[in-house]
Amino acid sequence: MPSPAPSPGARGYVVPIGGAEDKISDRRILARFVELCGGSEGRVAVLPTASLLPTTGDAYKRVFRELGIADVVVVDVAERKHAEEERWSDALEGVTGIFLTGGNQLRLSTILGGTPIATRIRRMNARGVHVAGTSAGAAFICEHMIAHGASGATPRAGQVALAPGLGLTNRIIIDQHFRERDRLGRLLTALSYNPFSVGFGLDEDTAAFIDPRDHAHVVGSGGITVVDVSQLAYSSMALSEVGDPVELVGVRLHILSNGAAFDLSSRIATPGPHRPADPTA
Amino acid sequence: MPSPAPSPGARGYVVPIGGAEDKISDRRILARFVELCGGSEGRVAVLPTASLLPTTGDAYKRVFRELGIADVVVVDVAERKHAEEERWSDALEGVTGIFLTGGNQLRLSTILGGTPIATRIRRMNARGVHVAGTSAGAAFICEHMIAHGASGATPRAGQVALAPGLGLTNRIIIDQHFRERDRLGRLLTALSYNPFSVGFGLDEDTAAFIDPRDHAHVVGSGGITVVDVSQLAYSSMALSEVGDPVELVGVRLHILSNGAAFDLSSRIATPGPHRPADPTA
Numbered sequence A, B: 001m002p003s004p005a006p007s008p009g010a011r012g013y014v015v016p017i018g019g020a021e022d023k024i025s026d027r028r029i030l031a032r033f034v035e036l037c038g039g040s041e042g043r044v045a046v047l048p049t050a051s052l053l054p055t056t057g058d059a060y061k062r063v064f065r066e067l068g069i070a071d072v073v074v075v076d077v078a079e080r081k082h083a084e085e086e087r088w089s090d091a092l093e094g095v096t097g098i099f100l101t102g103g104n105q106l107r108l109s110t111i112l113g114g115t116p117i118a119t120r121i122r123r124m125n126a127r128g129v130h131v132a133g134t135s136a137g138a139a140f141i142c143e144h145m146i147a148h149g150a151s152g153a154t155p156r157a158g159q160v161a162l163a164p165g166l167g168l169t170n171r172i173i174i175d176q177h178f179r180e181r182d183r184l185g186r187l188l189t190a191l192s193y194n195p196f197s198v199g200f201g202l203d204e205d206t207a208a209f210i211d212p213r214d215h216a217h218v219v220g221s222g223g224i225t226v227v228d229v230s231q232l233a234y235s236s237m238a239l240s241e242v243g244d245p246v247e248l249v250g251v252r253l254h255i256l257s258n259g260a261a262f263d264l265s266s267r268i269a270t271p272g273p274h275r276p277a278d279p280t281a
Helices: A028-036 A056-066 A086-093 A105-112 A116-126 A136-141 A186-192 B028-036 B054-066 B088-092 B105-112 B116-127 B136-141 B184-192
Strands: A016-019 A043-047 A071-074 A097-100 A131-133 A144-149 A162-166 A172-175 A198-202 A206-208 A215-220 A223-228 A248-257 A261-263 A268-270 B014-015 B044-047 B071-074 B099-101 B128-135 B144-150 B160-164 B172-175 B198-202 B208-212 B215-220 B224-228 B246-258 B261-263 B268-270
Touching: A016 A028, A016 A136, A016 A198, A028 A056, A028 A097, A028 A206, A028 A215, A043 A056, A043 A116, A056 A071, A071 A223, A086 A116, A097 A116, A097 A136, A105 A136, A105 A144, A105 A162, A105 B136, A116 A131, A131 A136, A136 A144, A136 A172, A144 B136, A144 B198, A162 A186, A172 A186, A186 A198, A186 A223, A186 A248, A186 B261, A198 A206, A206 A223, A215 B099, A248 A261, A248 B268, A268 B246, B014 B028, B014 B136, B014 B198, B028 B054, B028 B099, B028 B128, B028 B208, B028 B215, B044 B054, B054 B071, B071 B215, B088 B116, B099 B116, B099 B136, B105 B144, B105 B160, B116 B268, B128 B136, B136 B144, B144 B172, B144 B184, B160 B184, B172 B184, B184 B198, B184 B224, B184 B246, B198 B208, B246 B261
Parallel strands: A016 A131, A043 A071, A043 A097, A097 A131, A172 A198, B014 B128, B044 B071, B044 B099, B099 B128, B172 B198
Antiparallel strands: A016 A206, A144 A162, A198 A223, A206 A215, A215 A261, A223 A248, A248 B246, A261 A268, B014 B208, B144 B160, B198 B224, B208 B215, B215 B261, B224 B246, B261 B268
């Protein structure tokens, strides 16, 4: 369960990103995150635990510095046995934002799950610290995480494996690299087990900035496929065997892009403002 | 426009198949088509025009014979200049079913479009002859045909090219090899131009048997993704530039499998009967 926020609106943003966010040109996702975290006044912790590349933490440190955050710390927990060290606790002190890099979400859950760092991040988010994650980092953010699964548009029983995630929210289940890796089927399968969550299929370079009132705002160059199963009339999941297509009747789908919003409470989608059509085209 | 049927219920079935239908083991799609066409009393014409392989027509002839149709004729129109020949007219005489093979749907539309054969097939279907098509043959069956497009789950402006098809129905737009080739985005794009049609995304070895009253019955081992845009609240298509994600709010989606049905008039989905869960599992 997400830690209870001390008062409505006091929770920090939760920002899942679909992976491969722009780090070079307009960098609008990372710039928006930096702005949220207080810009030059902010302090950001980068957790590269998901990644096996030793350079990942420093690469993000450099980008966040270029975007104006002077105070960036890399919390480089690479093995579970180091997750309880006191120095991480000091490093997290006073941060306004936490960023989880990409890599393998099972590294995040197996190394950080159940440790004081995980508890600390949940409490910090409940008290107003913003938490973003890209790719594997995005998958890990939620209570229920897609650990792995097969690609394809049609949901099939056994297509997806869920695992407990960090638990900042249980209102959504995330899938990332969505368009690029053909993941509608596995997201539908994940939702069909228990249709209480909303599915967010995040394209690359696309993020959902979920504000303290559970409004998700779309930022980036791709789309978010919002899968709302609250009006599901039928699911065959309980009767399906592994590999069978799962029948679902009554799924609602929205495709949202930069500037659009989705209210996770009312489940109402609001399109973004669009440029007027070119009259000479 | 589809030719008007002389009386309600007199039209033949329209049977789009998602490609790669089983031709060796249980062959349930082809067997069901054979049954519709009258079995040993039937006469089936195979049109291999979509295919560049010279053996395609004879391969289907053999399968249909194995399934009990003694009288199978191959209408092998390989070039447009031969499409008006009198012998095809004789060959089609008295058939109870017509089968369009896979290949390239643009061969079907460029070779048969506007010829007496196309007109003849439309009239025959309106008078009760059943017409099935697999893969390219399925795409060609409808009034609006997906000619080609890019893969991916998120719809993007310019992602799909539509072309006029044979025109047996304008109530659906078909996409085939659906799960296997990641085609939700291009089907959504095709529908978003003019949201009056229903999209059928057909997995391989899966068919929609659309009866004379416009009830589609699912047969096969995969799924049909039914995309209903009749309640679409917003589409950004008119404002999108090529490559932009297309925003869509209020798409309804159903995933149906063997035994399920979809009423194209009321747009109500009925799940198939499922085996009871194994009590020992």
